[in-house]
Amino acid sequence: MTARRISPLQGPGVGASPEKAVQAEALQPMTPRGVQGGEGERVPVATPARIAPLPNLPLFHKLAGRKVVVAGGSQGAVWKSELVAAAGANVVVLAGSDIAARLYDDVAAHPASGTITVHARGWEPADLAGAALALADIADEAEALRFIAAAHEAGALVNIIDRTEHCDVTFGTIVNRAPVVVAISTEGGAPMLGQSIRARMESILPLGLSAWAKAAQSWRPLLKERVKSFQDRRRFWERFTERAWQNVDRAPTEADRDALFGGAAAAPRIGKVTLVGAGPGDPELLTLKAVRALQTADVILYDDLVGPDVLELARREARRVAVGKTGHGPSCSQRDICREIVALAKAGESVVRLKGGDPLIFGRATEEIDACRAAGVEVSIIPGISAAQGAAATLGISLTERLHARRLQLVTGHGADGKLPTDIEWAAIADPVTTTVIYMPRKTLAQFVERALAEGLDPATPAVAVASATRGDQEQVAGAVRDLPALAAGLRQGAPVTVIIGKVARERALAHADVLAFSKVSEAA
Ligand SMILES: C[S@@+](CC[C@H](N)C(=O)[O-])C[C@H]1O[C@@H](n2cnc3c(N)ncnc32)[C@H](O)[C@@H]1O
Numbered sequence: 001m002t003a004r005r006i007s008p009l010q011g012p013g014v015g016a017s018p019e020k021a022v023q024a025e026a027l028q029p030m031t032p033r034g035v036q037g038g039e040g041e042r043v044p045v046a047t048p049a050r051i052a053p054l055p056n057l058p059l060f061h062k063l064a065g066r067k068v069v070v071a072g073g074s075q076g077a078v079w080k081s082e083l084v085a086a087a088g089a090n091v092v093v094l095a096g097s098d099i100a101a102r103l104y105d106d107v108a109a110h111p112a113s114g115t116i117t118v119h120a121r122g123w124e125p126a127d128l129a130g131a132a133l134a135l136a137d138i139a140d141e142a143e144a145l146r147f148i149a150a151a152h153e154a155g156a157l158v159n160i161i162d163r164t165e166h167c168d169v170t171f172g173t174i175v176n177r178a179p180v181v182v183a184i185s186t187e188g189g190a191p192m193l194g195q196s197i198r199a200r201m202e203s204i205l206p207l208g209l210s211a212w213a214k215a216a217q218s219w220r221p222l223l224k225e226r227v228k229s230f231q232d233r234r235r236f237w238e239r240f241t242e243r244a245w246q247n248v249d250r251a252p253t254e255a256d257r258d259a260l261f262g263g264a265a266a267a268p269r270i271g272k273v274t275l276v277g278a279g280p281g282d283p284e285l286l287t288l289k290a291v292r293a294l295q296t297a298d299v300i301l302y303d304d305l306v307g308p309d310v311l312e313l314a315r316r317e318a319r320r321v322a323v324g325k326t327g328h329g330p331s332c333s334q335r336d337i338c339r340e341i342v343a344l345a346k347a348g349e350s351v352v353r354l355k356g357g358d359p360l361i362f363g364r365a366t367e368e369i370d371a372c373r374a375a376g377v378e379v380s381i382i383p384g385i386s387a388a389q390g391a392a393a394t395l396g397i398s399l400t401e402r403l404h405a406r407r408l409q410l411v412t413g414h415g416a417d418g419k420l421p422t423d424i425e426w427a428a429i430a431d432p433v434t435t436t437v438i439y440m441p442r443k444t445l446a447q448f449v450e451r452a453l454a455e456g457l458d459p460a461t462p463a464v465a466v467a468s469a470t471r472g473d474q475e476q477v478a479g480a481v482r483d484l485p486a487l488a489a490g491l492r493q494g495a496p497v498t499v500i501i502g503k504v505a506r507e508r509a510l511a512h513a514d515v516l517a518f519s520k521v522s523e524a525a
Contacts, residue, residue, distance in 0.1 A: 055187040058172065064088030064114070067130050069156070071123040071147060072137035073100020076161045078107055080135050080171065085111035089133070094123035123147065128154035133169070137161040164188040173198045177210040179217060203288045204295055211251035212244035219257060226261065236260060245296045246272070246350055249289075271298075271345035273372050275359040276352050277384015278302070281471035283309040285390065289382045294318070297352040299344055301337065305356025305496055307471070318352075334364055338371035345377040356496075358386040362412055362439050386410075387498040388437040391469035395476065397504050399435050404503040407434040413448055413499075414440035420447045426455035435502035441465070442497050446485035452501075453482060461502065462509030467495040478508040 068084045070077055073095040081104065085091050093108075093116060095101035101120040108116040125146075128134055134151035137160075138144040144160050151158045160166040164187070172183030173194040182201055186194045216237075227233050240260055244252070274293045279285035286294075294300065294314040302311065304324025311320060323337050337353075344351045355363045359381060372379035388410060392399050399408050409428060415421035429436055429452045438448065445465075453459050459482035466476040473495070477487035481501050491497055 056170065056185060058183060058185065060181070060183075061087070061133070061169070063132060065090065066132040067092060068133045068135065069094065069123070069128055069131045069151075070135045071127075072096055072161075073103050074137040074161070075103070077135065077137040078103050080159070080161065081116055082107040082111065083171065083174075084133065084135070085114035085116050088114045090114055091116045092127065092131075093118040094127055095120055096122045125150035125153070128156055130154070131156040133157050133159070135159045135161065175201045175205060177205055177207065177213065180205070180209055180213045203291055206248045206292055208248045208250060209244070212240075212248065215252040215257070216240060216244075219260075222261070246270075248292070248296070270378070271348045271350060272378040272380070273341050273345050273351045273353060273368070274380050274382060275363075275365055275368060276354050276382045277358045277360075277386075278306045278310045278354050278356055279385040280357055280387045280390030280469045281305075281307055281309075282390070283307075283313060285385045285470060286310065286313065287382060287384065290384060293352050293382055294354070296350060298349040300352045300354050301341060302354040303356050306354050310354070314352075334367055338368055341368060342371050342375045342377055345372065346375065355384070356387075357390075358384045361386045361410060385470075387439065387469055387496065388500070391464075391466040391476075391498050391500065392504075394469055394474060395464060395466065395500075395505075395508055397500075397508065399437070399500070399504060401504055404433060405435040407431065408437070409434060410437050410439060412440050413438045413442070413444040418443070420444040420451075424448075424451075426452060429501075430456035432458060432461070432503075435500065435504050438499040438501070441488075441499045445488055445499065449481055449485050457481065457501075462505040463499060463501040464505045464508045465491060465497055465499045467491040467497045469496075469498060476508070478505065480509065 063084055064087065066089055068081075068089040068091045070081045070084075070091055070093045077093075081091050081093055085107070091111075091114060093101070093104055095104065095118060098120045101118050104116065104118045108118050123136070128150050131151065131154055134147065134154070134156040135158075136144065136147050138147055144163065144166055148158050148160070148166060157168040158166065159169055159171065164170060170185065170188065172185045173191075175182040175184075175198055182205070184194050184197050184201070219240075223233060223236055227236060243256060243260065247256070274297075276290045276293050277287070278290065291313050294310075297315060297318045299319040299321065300311070300314055301321045301323045304322070314320065321340075323332050323340070341351050341353055353359070353368060355365070357363070359365045360383065365381070369379055369381075388399065399405065407428075411421075411424060411429070413420060428434065438445070441448065459480060461481045462478070463481040463484045464476055464478040465484055465488040466474065468474050473492070475491055475495070477484070477490060479487050484499065484501075488497065488499070
């Protein structure tokens with residue numbers, strides 16, 4: 001195969017400043033990159049695919065101080081007025097009637113930026129003089145065409161609301177972390193999909209990003225003044241970006257600026273450990289903070305109970321280390337895990353310790369927190385939905401009730417030696433107005449129930465055992481507590497199981513057995 005020859009002058013950035021070269025690369029990511037050929041000519045090593053066709057080109061429109069005309073009165077027109085005013089425009093509204101004009105009262109009184117001046121009358125061609133942008137909510141085709149002609153005559157770009165065929169420009173769905181702004185367009189084809197993309201982006205772009213981007217803007221002139229070499233400036237921005245993502249939950253400080261300007265290139269990276277609750281299984285139950293932590297982690301140490309759907313949300317480049325029994329084998333003791341998270345953080349890594357459910361509930365978090373603190377490693381915690389909450393939610397039951405369950409107790413069926421713990425407060429388990437949730441009950445449930453009945457728990461108390469709560473393969477069995485061990489034995493082997501005992505489970509249990517009958521709080525109160 002003959003290599004296609006390209007002129008040396010086609011290489012990006014030839015004859016341009018380094019910044020321009022980078023910009024040119026950004027604009028033309030598919031420009032073939034050459035290597036020096038045997039005859040001193042550039043020979044392309046690879047020809048990546050070129051950009052696919054675009055329905056529209058996304059551009060960002062400077063509107064500060066410029067005139068924008070809005071014709072018509074509708075919620076859509078009001079929202080667009082608010083939006084363009086937020087970008088600093090001086091908006092002139094021709095609402096068409098007094099009633100329509102009143103729709104603008106709120107936004108005109110307090111625009112985020114710019115101004116909004118509302119006239120109750122309809123629009124006239126003269127209104128469009130000097131406008132940069134002309135927006136209208138006009139249903140009548142002939143009037144819409146007249147509006148477009150007048151706007152074009154005045155040199156304005158046009159958007160007719162909900163009539164993409166008549167638009168020079170359309171509005172994207174916006175994620176605002178000003179000065180960072182993301183706009184999403186589906187070319188009018190799937191606005192709901194656009195909204196859902198926005199919701200996802202909102203969840204991964206922390207609000208704190210805004211403060212870091214503003215700092216970048218304000219530090220830029222100082223950087224230009226102090227750092228002359230393009231390569232050094234580039235390294236500064238690499239360090240800045242890394243620091244911003246690592247500390248995105250707080251605003252940048254003068255100390256950050258000093259560290260970055262003071263040759264922080266040589267300074268060691270400061271690692272940290274974040275204990276993150278992965279919830280009971282359904283990835284949609286993760287908190288926004290948990291998703292962000294996963295998206296910014298260098299390394300993730302995860303338990304057996306954390307499923308692939310949750311890991312799917314992590315940054316692609318993050319290293320993933322299984323530290324459950326099946327991942328590391330018998331050698332992965334709690335001591336190993338503590339040692340590993342500390343060592344990684346000390347090496348400058350941003351470590352996520354990802355635990356099923358909530359990290360602070362039967363998660364051995366204390367050992368890990370203590371290990372970090374003893375080593376002087378920054379440690380923080382992001383809570384998660386615990387198995388009890390996930391299970392109760394899928395069953396549609398409340399874990400507490402004003403009259404029937406004034407106390408909620410979480411107990412483990414698995415002591416340090418793997419047996420039923422010997423120090424359970426059995427009087428509390430027998431209390432008829434409590435809800436008891438047993439974690440890790442599988443091996444010891446029969447023993448637990450036998451002892452609880454002997455200590456006074458009513459054998460007809462409703463109970464439910466839930467396996468793999470919130471996951472696609474969830475199973476549950478319910479009945480009187482005396483029958484639960486036999487029922488639970490039928491749950492899929494190997495699945496995590498949580499047991500809920502108490503009157504709150506009555507509706508589930510009633511369907512299966514002769515359990516305590518009593519009225520709901522609302523009926524009793
Ligand atoms: C080591 S504990 C961890 C608990 C976890 N930190 C939490 O807050 O849910 C493991 C136990 O949690 C319970 N568990 C965790 N995920 C579960 C799920 N999806 N369905 C039912 N039980 C679950 C089971 O009792 C399992 O044996």
